[in-house]
Amino acid sequence: MDRTEELLEKLFHKDYEQLRGKRLRLTRLRIPGKEVCLAHIIGSPQPAVYRNLGLHIGVHEGEDHRGESLGLIRFTPWEAVVAAADVAMKSADVQIGFMDRFCGSLILTGGLSEVRTAVEEVVRFFGAELGFQVCEIHKN
Numbered sequence: 001m002d003r004t005e006e007l008l009e010k011l012f013h014k015d016y017e018q019l020r021g022k023r024l025r026l027t028r029l030r031i032p033g034k035e036v037c038l039a040h041i042i043g044s045p046q047p048a049v050y051r052n053l054g055l056h057i058g059v060h061e062g063e064d065h066r067g068e069s070l071g072l073i074r075f076t077p078w079e080a081v082v083a084a085a086d087v088a089m090k091s092a093d094v095q096i097g098f099m100d101r102f103c104g105s106l107i108l109t110g111g112l113s114e115v116r117t118a119v120e121e122v123v124r125f126f127g128a129e130l131g132f133q134v135c136e137i138h139k140n
Contacts, residue, residue, distance in 0.1 A: 036126050038074035039119055039137040043112050045070055055097045055109065069115040070097065071108035073122060078104035080132075084122045091121035 012019055042049070044067055049055075055070075071094070075081050081104050085096055094110035108118050119137055127134040 033076055034080075034130065034132040035076045036073065036123055036132055036134040037076065038072060039123050039135055040072045041112075041116055041119055041137065041139045042070040042072070043140060053098065053107065055107070068109050069112040071106075071115040071119040073106045073108075073119060075104040075106070075126075075132075078102055080104065080126070080130075081106045083130075084126070087122050087125050088118040092118040094118045 008019070049070070053070075071088075073081075073084060075084060079101055081099055081101050084106050085099050088094055088106070088108055089096070092110070092114040094108045094114050097107040097109040099106050106122075108115055110118070116139070123134050123137055126132040
């Protein structure tokens with residue numbers, strides 16, 4: 001039995017035999033809550049991390065962002081990332097390395113203390129002011 005059949009059997013355990021061989025359509029549904037589900041600070045990432053995240057694209061001639069820290073934060077609902085970017089930029093001298101309002105991902109760049117301040121303030125604001133469930137901030 002392949003993985004697909006195993007999954008279908010688990011999902012439709014009572015009706016599996018009747019559904020076997022029939023064409024099925026599965027729809028994934030995501031119901032986002034109000035949550036900060038990832039908050040992680042990388043103190044001094046390797047240059048390959050910047051390259052693989054595309055953070056080296058668009059830098060001005062002579063700028064070198066190696067050694068800058070990264071703050072990674074993930075939200076549901078996804079649009080909350082816009083407010084988070086605003087809070088982060090107003091709380092510390094950080095730059096937005098990447099922001100995706102369709103997936104709820106935010107990457108901040110800057111000095112370690114600035115990134116730490118921004119991530120801590122975003123998590124605090126979303127928990128205390130907006131009533132979001134928030135996770136612990138992990139530091140590496």
